[in-house]
Amino acid sequence: MKLPDQEEKITPDTFLRGLWEENPVFVMLLGMCPVLAVTNSAINALAMGLATTFVLLCSSSLVSLFRKLIPKQVRIATYIVIIATFVTIVDYSIQAISLDLYNALGAFIQLIVVNCMILGRAEAYASKQRLGATIVNGLGMGVGFTIALLCLGSVREILGAGSLFGFPLFAENFQPWVVMILPPGGFFVLGGWLLLFNWYRQYRERKLMEQQGASAHGS
Amino acid sequence: MNQTSASQTQGLVAETSSFAMLRTLSLVAGLSGFLVVLAYQITLPLIEENKRIAIERALFKVIPGAVSRRDFMLTAQGIVPADDSSGDGKLIYAGYDEQGRLSGVALEAAAQGYQDVIRLLYSFDPACQCIRGIQVLKMAETPGIGDKIAKDPQFQENFVELDARLNTDASGLANDILMVKHGTRTEPWQIDAISGATISSRAVARMLNDSAQQMVPKIMTDLDQLQGAGRGAE
Numbered sequence: 001m002k003l004p005d006q007e008e009k010i011t012p013d014t015f016l017r018g019l020w021e022e023n024p025v026f027v028m029l030l031g032m033c034p035v036l037a038v039t040n041s042a043i044n045a046l047a048m049g050l051a052t053t054f055v056l057l058c059s060s061s062l063v064s065l066f067r068k069l070i071p072k073q074v075r076i077a078t079y080i081v082i083i084a085t086f087v088t089i090v091d092y093s094i095q096a097i098s099l100d101l102y103n104a105l106g107a108f109i110q111l112i113v114v115n116c117m118i119l120g121r122a123e124a125y126a127s128k129q130r131l132g133a134t135i136v137n138g139l140g141m142g143v144g145f146t147i148a149l150l151c152l153g154s155v156r157e158i159l160g161a162g163s164l165f166g167f168p169l170f171a172e173n174f175q176p177w178v179v180m181i182l183p184p185g186g187f188f189v190l191g192g193w194l195l196l197f198n199w200y201r202q203y204r205e206r207k208l209m210e211q212q213g214a215s216a217h218g219s
Numbered sequence: 220m221n222q223t224s225a226s227q228t229q230g231l232v233a234e235t236s237s238f239a240m241l242r243t244l245s246l247v248a249g250l251s252g253f254l255v256v257l258a259y260q261i262t263l264p265l266i267e268e269n270k271r272i273a274i275e276r277a278l279f280k281v282i283p284g285a286v287s288r289r290d291f292m293l294t295a296q297g298i299v300p301a302d303d304s305s306g307d308g309k310l311i312y313a314g315y316d317e318q319g320r321l322s323g324v325a326l327e328a329a330a331q332g333y334q335d336v337i338r339l340l341y342s343f344d345p346a347c348q349c350i351r352g353i354q355v356l357k358m359a360e361t362p363g364i365g366d367k368i369a370k371d372p373q374f375q376e377n378f379v380e381l382d383a384r385l386n387t388d389a390s391g392l393a394n395d396i397l398m399v400k401h402g403t404r405t406e407p408w409q410i411d412a413i414s415g416a417t418i419s420s421r422a423v424a425r426m427l428n429d430s431a432q433q434m435v436p437k438i439m440t441d442l443d444q445l446q447g448a449g450r451g452a453e
Binding site: 040066069070071072073074077078081082084085086088089092093095096098099103106107160178181182 | 235239240242243244246247248250251254255258259261262265266269270273334335357358359361362363364
Protein backbone atom coordinates (compact mmCIF):
# COMPACT_ATOMS: atom_id res chain seq x y z
CA MET A 1 0.00 0.00 0.00
CA LYS A 2 1.51 3.28 -1.06
CA LEU A 3 0.24 6.65 0.04
CA PRO A 4 -0.59 9.11 -2.71
CA ASP A 5 2.34 11.29 -3.60
CA GLN A 6 2.44 14.11 -1.06
CA GLU A 7 5.78 15.53 -2.01
CA GLU A 8 5.51 19.15 -3.01
CA LYS A 9 7.61 21.25 -5.33
CA ILE A 10 9.70 24.07 -3.93
CA THR A 11 7.93 27.35 -4.55
CA PRO A 12 8.39 30.77 -2.93
CA ASP A 13 5.38 29.80 -0.84
CA THR A 14 7.33 26.91 0.72
CA PHE A 15 9.53 29.51 2.37
CA LEU A 16 7.08 32.36 2.85
CA ARG A 17 4.42 30.23 4.52
CA GLY A 18 6.47 30.19 7.73
CA LEU A 19 6.84 33.94 7.73
CA TRP A 20 3.22 34.91 7.39
CA GLU A 21 0.45 32.44 6.61
CA GLU A 22 1.59 29.73 9.04
CA ASN A 23 3.79 31.81 11.30
CA PRO A 24 4.58 29.43 14.18
CA VAL A 25 4.04 32.05 16.88
CA PHE A 26 1.45 34.52 15.64
CA VAL A 27 -0.74 32.09 13.71
CA MET A 28 -0.14 28.55 14.96
CA LEU A 29 0.70 29.57 18.55
CA LEU A 30 3.37 26.89 18.83
CA GLY A 31 6.35 26.84 21.15
CA MET A 32 4.82 29.31 23.58
CA CYS A 33 7.15 28.32 26.41
CA PRO A 34 10.33 29.94 25.01
CA VAL A 35 8.25 32.64 23.30
CA LEU A 36 7.00 33.95 26.62
CA ALA A 37 9.95 33.07 28.79
CA VAL A 38 13.09 34.31 27.06
CA THR A 39 11.80 37.35 25.20
CA ASN A 40 12.61 39.74 28.04
CA SER A 41 15.30 41.37 25.91
CA ALA A 42 15.92 41.67 22.19
CA ILE A 43 19.28 39.92 22.31
CA ASN A 44 17.87 36.92 24.21
CA ALA A 45 15.01 36.70 21.74
CA LEU A 46 17.38 36.80 18.78
CA ALA A 47 19.68 34.16 20.26
CA MET A 48 16.77 31.90 21.10
CA GLY A 49 15.31 32.35 17.62
CA LEU A 50 18.59 31.49 15.92
CA ALA A 51 19.21 28.49 18.19
CA THR A 52 15.72 27.16 17.48
CA THR A 53 16.15 27.74 13.74
CA PHE A 54 19.41 25.78 13.77
CA VAL A 55 17.84 22.85 15.62
CA LEU A 56 14.78 22.96 13.38
CA LEU A 57 16.84 22.97 10.19
CA CYS A 58 19.23 20.20 11.21
CA SER A 59 16.63 17.91 12.74
CA SER A 60 14.18 18.35 9.85
CA SER A 61 16.93 17.59 7.33
CA LEU A 62 17.94 14.44 9.13
CA VAL A 63 14.33 13.31 9.53
CA SER A 64 13.75 13.96 5.84
CA LEU A 65 16.87 11.99 4.86
CA PHE A 66 15.86 9.03 7.02
CA ARG A 67 12.14 9.27 6.28
CA LYS A 68 11.99 6.00 4.36
CA LEU A 69 13.94 4.18 7.08
CA ILE A 70 11.88 5.22 10.08
CA PRO A 71 9.09 2.78 10.98
CA LYS A 72 5.85 4.46 12.05
CA GLN A 73 5.87 2.88 15.51
CA VAL A 74 9.16 4.38 16.63
CA ARG A 75 9.01 7.64 14.70
CA ILE A 76 8.39 9.92 17.70
CA ALA A 77 11.26 8.34 19.64
CA THR A 78 13.53 8.75 16.63
CA TYR A 79 12.54 12.39 16.13
CA ILE A 80 13.12 13.20 19.80
CA VAL A 81 16.60 11.60 19.75
CA ILE A 82 17.50 13.56 16.62
CA ILE A 83 16.17 16.83 18.04
CA ALA A 84 17.87 16.25 21.40
CA THR A 85 21.19 15.71 19.65
CA PHE A 86 21.10 19.07 17.94
CA VAL A 87 19.86 20.80 21.07
CA THR A 88 22.90 19.45 22.94
CA ILE A 89 25.16 20.71 20.18
CA VAL A 90 23.54 24.16 20.35
CA ASP A 91 23.89 24.09 24.14
CA TYR A 92 27.65 23.52 23.92
CA SER A 93 28.05 26.04 21.10
CA ILE A 94 26.33 28.84 23.01
CA GLN A 95 28.50 28.12 26.05
CA ALA A 96 31.52 28.40 23.78
CA ILE A 97 30.30 31.65 22.21
CA SER A 98 29.26 33.55 25.32
CA LEU A 99 28.72 32.46 28.90
CA ASP A 100 26.69 35.59 29.65
CA LEU A 101 24.25 34.72 26.89
CA TYR A 102 24.14 31.12 28.09
CA ASN A 103 23.31 32.26 31.61
CA ALA A 104 20.63 34.64 30.34
CA LEU A 105 18.87 31.92 28.34
CA GLY A 106 19.08 29.50 31.26
CA ALA A 107 17.14 26.28 30.99
CA PHE A 108 15.37 27.32 27.80
CA ILE A 109 18.18 26.14 25.57
CA GLN A 110 17.71 22.59 26.78
CA LEU A 111 13.95 23.04 26.54
CA ILE A 112 14.16 23.57 22.77
CA VAL A 113 13.90 19.76 22.81
CA VAL A 114 10.22 19.97 23.69
CA ASN A 115 9.41 22.89 21.40
CA CYS A 116 6.35 21.52 19.65
CA MET A 117 7.07 23.58 16.55
CA ILE A 118 10.15 21.45 15.84
CA LEU A 119 8.45 18.13 16.53
CA GLY A 120 5.46 19.37 14.57
CA ARG A 121 7.62 20.17 11.53
CA ALA A 122 9.28 16.75 11.73
CA GLU A 123 5.95 14.95 11.92
CA ALA A 124 3.87 17.07 9.56
CA TYR A 125 6.40 18.06 6.95
CA ALA A 126 9.90 16.59 7.05
CA SER A 127 8.72 12.99 7.35
CA LYS A 128 6.86 13.30 4.03
CA GLN A 129 8.95 15.68 1.94
CA ARG A 130 12.22 15.67 0.06
CA LEU A 131 15.32 17.19 1.62
CA GLY A 132 15.29 20.37 -0.47
CA ALA A 133 11.70 21.31 0.31
CA THR A 134 12.26 20.48 3.97
CA ILE A 135 15.25 22.79 4.24
CA VAL A 136 13.46 25.67 2.54
CA ASN A 137 10.33 25.20 4.62
CA GLY A 138 12.29 24.82 7.85
CA LEU A 139 14.27 27.96 7.11
CA GLY A 140 11.04 29.87 6.55
CA MET A 141 9.55 28.59 9.77
CA GLY A 142 12.76 29.36 11.68
CA VAL A 143 12.97 32.89 10.31
CA GLY A 144 9.27 33.40 11.07
CA PHE A 145 9.85 32.18 14.63
CA THR A 146 12.91 34.42 15.06
CA ILE A 147 11.09 37.48 13.75
CA ALA A 148 8.16 36.82 16.06
CA LEU A 149 10.47 36.43 19.06
CA LEU A 150 12.30 39.60 18.08
CA CYS A 151 8.97 41.48 17.84
CA LEU A 152 8.13 40.46 21.39
CA GLY A 153 11.63 40.89 22.75
CA SER A 154 12.21 44.39 21.44
CA VAL A 155 8.84 45.71 22.61
CA ARG A 156 9.35 44.19 26.05
CA GLU A 157 12.89 45.51 26.36
CA ILE A 158 11.92 49.02 25.25
CA LEU A 159 9.02 49.21 27.68
CA GLY A 160 10.47 47.21 30.53
CA ALA A 161 14.08 48.31 30.56
CA GLY A 162 14.12 51.42 28.37
CA SER A 163 16.75 50.02 26.04
CA LEU A 164 17.13 48.02 22.83
CA PHE A 165 19.90 45.42 22.38
CA GLY A 166 21.33 46.81 25.61
CA PHE A 167 21.59 50.42 24.40
CA PRO A 168 19.59 52.87 26.54
CA LEU A 169 16.98 54.74 24.53
CA PHE A 170 15.62 57.22 27.04
CA ALA A 171 16.99 59.88 29.35
CA GLU A 172 18.16 59.08 32.88
CA ASN A 173 14.84 59.74 34.57
CA PHE A 174 12.91 57.17 32.50
CA GLN A 175 10.97 54.94 34.86
CA PRO A 176 10.96 51.45 33.28
CA TRP A 177 7.71 49.52 33.21
CA VAL A 178 9.27 46.53 35.00
CA VAL A 179 6.25 44.24 34.65
CA MET A 180 6.97 44.09 30.91
CA ILE A 181 10.19 42.09 31.40
CA LEU A 182 8.52 39.86 33.99
CA PRO A 183 6.40 36.88 32.88
CA PRO A 184 3.06 38.78 32.82
CA GLY A 185 4.58 41.25 30.36
CA GLY A 186 5.14 38.37 27.95
CA PHE A 187 1.41 37.68 27.89
CA PHE A 188 0.51 41.36 27.54
CA VAL A 189 2.83 41.91 24.59
CA LEU A 190 1.93 38.60 22.91
CA GLY A 191 -1.75 39.56 23.28
CA GLY A 192 -1.04 42.91 21.70
CA TRP A 193 0.75 41.40 18.72
CA LEU A 194 -1.96 38.77 18.20
CA LEU A 195 -4.58 41.52 18.25
CA LEU A 196 -2.64 43.44 15.63
CA PHE A 197 -2.13 40.39 13.42
CA ASN A 198 -5.73 39.25 13.57
CA TRP A 199 -7.03 42.75 12.98
CA TYR A 200 -4.84 43.07 9.89
CA ARG A 201 -5.83 39.62 8.63
CA GLN A 202 -9.53 40.40 8.94
CA TYR A 203 -9.02 43.80 7.37
CA ARG A 204 -7.37 42.18 4.37
CA GLU A 205 -10.06 39.54 4.02
CA ARG A 206 -12.76 42.22 4.13
CA LYS A 207 -10.93 44.21 1.49
CA LEU A 208 -10.66 41.12 -0.69
CA MET A 209 -14.37 40.35 -0.32
CA GLU A 210 -15.32 43.92 -1.20
CA GLN A 211 -13.09 43.81 -4.26
CA GLN A 212 -14.60 40.55 -5.41
CA GLY A 213 -18.10 41.95 -4.80
CA ALA A 214 -17.26 45.06 -6.79
CA SER A 215 -15.82 43.12 -9.72
CA ALA A 216 -18.85 40.81 -9.74
CA HIS A 217 -21.11 43.87 -9.99
CA GLY A 218 -18.98 45.37 -12.70
CA SER A 219 -19.17 42.42 -15.06
CA MET B 220 -16.29 0.34 8.87
CA ASN B 221 -14.46 0.41 12.15
CA GLN B 222 -13.52 -3.21 11.84
CA THR B 223 -12.00 -2.80 8.43
CA SER B 224 -9.87 0.12 9.51
CA ALA B 225 -8.76 -1.85 12.58
CA SER B 226 -7.71 -4.82 10.48
CA GLN B 227 -5.94 -2.50 8.06
CA THR B 228 -3.95 -1.00 10.91
CA GLN B 229 -3.06 -4.48 12.11
CA GLY B 230 -1.85 -5.31 8.66
CA LEU B 231 0.37 -2.28 8.65
CA VAL B 232 1.77 -3.09 12.08
CA ALA B 233 2.67 -6.58 11.00
CA GLU B 234 4.59 -5.24 8.03
CA THR B 235 7.19 -3.53 10.21
CA SER B 236 9.57 -6.05 11.68
CA SER B 237 11.24 -5.54 15.04
CA PHE B 238 14.47 -5.63 13.13
CA ALA B 239 13.59 -2.46 11.23
CA MET B 240 12.77 -0.66 14.44
CA LEU B 241 15.94 -1.83 16.14
CA ARG B 242 18.00 -0.92 13.11
CA THR B 243 16.60 2.60 12.87
CA LEU B 244 16.79 3.33 16.58
CA SER B 245 20.35 2.07 16.94
CA LEU B 246 21.45 3.90 13.83
CA VAL B 247 19.96 7.14 15.08
CA ALA B 248 21.30 6.62 18.59
CA GLY B 249 24.78 5.90 17.28
CA LEU B 250 24.78 8.94 15.04
CA SER B 251 23.47 11.06 17.88
CA GLY B 252 26.18 9.86 20.25
CA PHE B 253 28.84 10.57 17.66
CA LEU B 254 27.61 14.12 17.00
CA VAL B 255 27.26 14.97 20.69
CA VAL B 256 30.77 13.74 21.52
CA LEU B 257 32.16 15.62 18.52
CA ALA B 258 30.47 18.87 19.59
CA TYR B 259 31.67 18.35 23.17
CA GLN B 260 35.27 17.79 22.09
CA ILE B 261 35.30 20.83 19.83
CA THR B 262 33.71 23.25 22.26
CA LEU B 263 35.37 22.07 25.49
CA PRO B 264 38.55 24.20 25.27
CA LEU B 265 36.51 27.27 24.30
CA ILE B 266 34.09 26.77 27.19
CA GLU B 267 36.95 26.29 29.67
CA GLU B 268 38.57 29.47 28.38
CA ASN B 269 35.29 31.40 28.71
CA LYS B 270 34.86 30.20 32.29
CA ARG B 271 38.41 31.17 33.15
CA ILE B 272 37.91 34.67 31.70
CA ALA B 273 34.63 35.07 33.58
CA ILE B 274 36.29 34.12 36.87
CA GLU B 275 39.27 36.37 36.22
CA ARG B 276 37.05 39.35 35.45
CA ALA B 277 35.00 38.75 38.59
CA LEU B 278 38.17 38.24 40.64
CA PHE B 279 39.67 41.68 40.21
CA LYS B 280 36.27 43.26 40.80
CA VAL B 281 35.66 41.32 43.98
CA ILE B 282 39.03 41.84 45.69
CA PRO B 283 39.50 45.57 46.29
CA GLY B 284 42.97 46.78 45.31
CA ALA B 285 44.15 43.53 43.75
CA VAL B 286 46.34 43.79 40.64
CA SER B 287 47.73 40.28 40.43
CA ARG B 288 46.62 36.85 41.47
CA ARG B 289 47.76 33.33 42.27
CA ASP B 290 45.68 30.20 42.45
CA PHE B 291 45.87 27.89 45.42
CA MET B 292 44.40 24.51 46.11
CA LEU B 293 42.81 23.74 49.42
CA THR B 294 43.65 20.10 50.09
CA ALA B 295 43.51 17.84 53.12
CA GLN B 296 47.12 18.82 53.88
CA GLY B 297 46.29 22.53 53.86
CA ILE B 298 46.75 25.25 51.26
CA VAL B 299 49.22 24.54 48.46
CA PRO B 300 49.91 26.44 45.22
CA ALA B 301 47.60 25.12 42.50
CA ASP B 302 50.44 24.31 40.06
CA ASP B 303 52.25 22.11 42.62
CA SER B 304 49.30 19.97 43.56
CA SER B 305 47.93 17.24 41.43
CA GLY B 306 45.30 16.06 43.89
CA ASP B 307 41.71 17.13 44.30
CA GLY B 308 40.82 20.17 46.27
CA LYS B 309 38.91 23.41 46.26
CA LEU B 310 40.43 26.15 44.15
CA ILE B 311 40.91 29.49 45.92
CA TYR B 312 42.32 32.66 44.44
CA ALA B 313 44.65 35.04 46.27
CA GLY B 314 44.83 38.65 45.08
CA TYR B 315 47.86 40.89 45.68
CA ASP B 316 48.32 44.65 45.45
CA GLU B 317 51.17 46.45 43.68
CA GLN B 318 53.63 45.86 46.54
CA GLY B 319 52.86 42.14 46.50
CA ARG B 320 50.91 42.26 49.73
CA LEU B 321 47.93 39.97 50.12
CA SER B 322 44.83 42.09 49.63
CA GLY B 323 42.24 39.34 49.81
CA VAL B 324 41.27 35.79 49.02
CA ALA B 325 38.46 35.03 46.61
CA LEU B 326 36.34 31.93 47.14
CA GLU B 327 33.48 30.34 45.31
CA ALA B 328 30.18 29.66 47.03
CA ALA B 329 26.89 28.22 45.81
CA ALA B 330 23.39 27.59 47.14
CA GLN B 331 19.92 26.95 45.83
CA GLY B 332 18.21 30.22 44.93
CA TYR B 333 14.64 30.89 43.89
CA GLN B 334 14.82 29.07 40.54
CA ASP B 335 18.23 27.51 40.25
CA VAL B 336 21.57 27.31 42.01
CA ILE B 337 23.23 30.69 42.52
CA ARG B 338 27.02 30.61 42.21
CA LEU B 339 29.11 33.54 43.31
CA LEU B 340 32.62 34.62 44.08
CA TYR B 341 33.27 36.46 47.34
CA SER B 342 36.42 37.93 48.76
CA PHE B 343 37.70 37.45 52.27
CA ASP B 344 40.14 39.96 53.69
CA PRO B 345 42.30 38.34 56.39
CA ALA B 346 43.43 41.76 57.70
CA CYS B 347 39.96 42.72 58.94
CA GLN B 348 38.59 39.17 58.93
CA CYS B 349 35.69 40.34 56.88
CA ILE B 350 34.01 39.77 53.54
CA ARG B 351 34.80 42.58 51.13
CA GLY B 352 32.62 41.95 48.11
CA ILE B 353 30.55 39.49 46.08
CA GLN B 354 30.23 38.88 42.34
CA VAL B 355 27.48 36.65 41.00
CA LEU B 356 28.86 34.14 38.48
CA LYS B 357 25.70 32.25 37.60
CA MET B 358 22.06 32.60 38.55
CA ALA B 359 18.57 32.23 37.16
CA GLU B 360 16.76 34.57 39.52
CA THR B 361 13.65 36.49 38.45
CA PRO B 362 14.62 39.49 36.31
CA GLY B 363 13.79 42.75 38.06
CA ILE B 364 13.38 41.03 41.46
CA GLY B 365 15.79 38.30 42.51
CA ASP B 366 18.50 39.33 40.08
CA LYS B 367 18.99 42.49 42.13
CA ILE B 368 21.42 40.49 44.26
CA ALA B 369 23.96 41.09 41.49
CA LYS B 370 23.48 44.83 41.01
CA ASP B 371 21.41 46.53 43.71
CA PRO B 372 23.80 49.11 45.27
CA GLN B 373 22.06 48.98 48.65
CA PHE B 374 22.44 45.20 48.79
CA GLN B 375 26.08 45.43 47.69
CA GLU B 376 26.76 47.76 50.62
CA ASN B 377 26.26 44.75 52.92
CA PHE B 378 29.52 43.36 51.61
CA VAL B 379 31.76 46.37 52.01
CA GLU B 380 32.83 45.05 55.40
CA LEU B 381 30.76 42.03 56.39
CA ASP B 382 32.07 40.64 59.66
CA ALA B 383 33.48 37.10 59.42
CA ARG B 384 35.69 36.90 62.53
CA LEU B 385 36.92 33.56 63.83
CA ASN B 386 35.60 32.25 67.11
CA THR B 387 37.97 31.73 70.03
CA ASP B 388 38.94 28.13 69.26
CA ALA B 389 39.30 28.92 65.52
CA SER B 390 36.86 26.22 64.42
CA GLY B 391 34.35 28.49 62.73
CA LEU B 392 32.96 32.00 62.68
CA ALA B 393 32.32 33.92 65.89
CA ASN B 394 28.92 34.97 64.53
CA ASP B 395 26.82 33.24 61.91
CA ILE B 396 26.26 35.35 58.81
CA LEU B 397 22.53 35.89 58.80
CA MET B 398 19.93 37.54 56.64
CA VAL B 399 17.63 40.03 58.32
CA LYS B 400 14.52 41.74 57.02
CA HIS B 401 15.02 44.83 54.86
CA GLY B 402 16.06 47.83 56.93
CA THR B 403 16.64 45.97 60.20
CA ARG B 404 20.39 45.40 60.01
CA THR B 405 22.01 46.15 63.37
CA GLU B 406 25.12 43.94 63.53
CA PRO B 407 28.08 43.86 61.11
CA TRP B 408 27.55 40.15 60.40
CA GLN B 409 23.98 40.61 59.24
CA ILE B 410 22.84 40.96 55.64
CA ASP B 411 20.07 43.41 54.93
CA ALA B 412 17.66 41.61 52.57
CA ILE B 413 16.31 43.12 49.35
CA SER B 414 12.63 43.75 49.97
CA GLY B 415 10.63 41.48 47.68
CA ALA B 416 13.58 39.16 47.06
CA THR B 417 13.88 37.44 50.41
CA ILE B 418 14.56 33.98 49.01
CA SER B 419 17.42 35.15 46.80
CA SER B 420 18.86 37.27 49.64
CA ARG B 421 18.65 34.36 52.07
CA ALA B 422 20.39 32.09 49.57
CA VAL B 423 23.30 34.54 49.43
CA ALA B 424 23.51 34.73 53.22
CA ARG B 425 23.33 30.96 53.57
CA MET B 426 26.03 30.21 51.02
CA LEU B 427 28.36 32.84 52.48
CA ASN B 428 27.82 31.43 55.97
CA ASP B 429 28.31 27.79 54.91
CA SER B 430 31.40 28.58 52.90
CA ALA B 431 33.00 31.00 55.38
CA GLN B 432 32.38 28.69 58.38
CA GLN B 433 34.38 26.05 56.59
CA MET B 434 37.02 28.04 54.72
CA VAL B 435 37.94 30.96 56.98
CA PRO B 436 39.55 28.77 59.69
CA LYS B 437 41.68 27.03 57.04
CA ILE B 438 42.71 30.31 55.43
CA MET B 439 43.69 31.83 58.76
CA THR B 440 45.80 28.74 59.65
CA ASP B 441 47.75 28.85 56.39
CA LEU B 442 47.90 32.61 56.05
CA ASP B 443 51.74 32.64 55.85
CA GLN B 444 51.65 30.43 52.79
CA LEU B 445 49.28 32.85 51.04
CA GLN B 446 51.12 35.99 52.09
CA GLY B 447 54.57 34.64 51.19
CA ALA B 448 53.50 33.89 47.63
CA GLY B 449 52.88 37.54 46.80
CA ARG B 450 56.36 38.16 45.34
CA GLY B 451 55.97 35.70 42.54
CA ALA B 452 52.39 36.55 41.63
CA GLU B 453 51.68 37.09 37.96
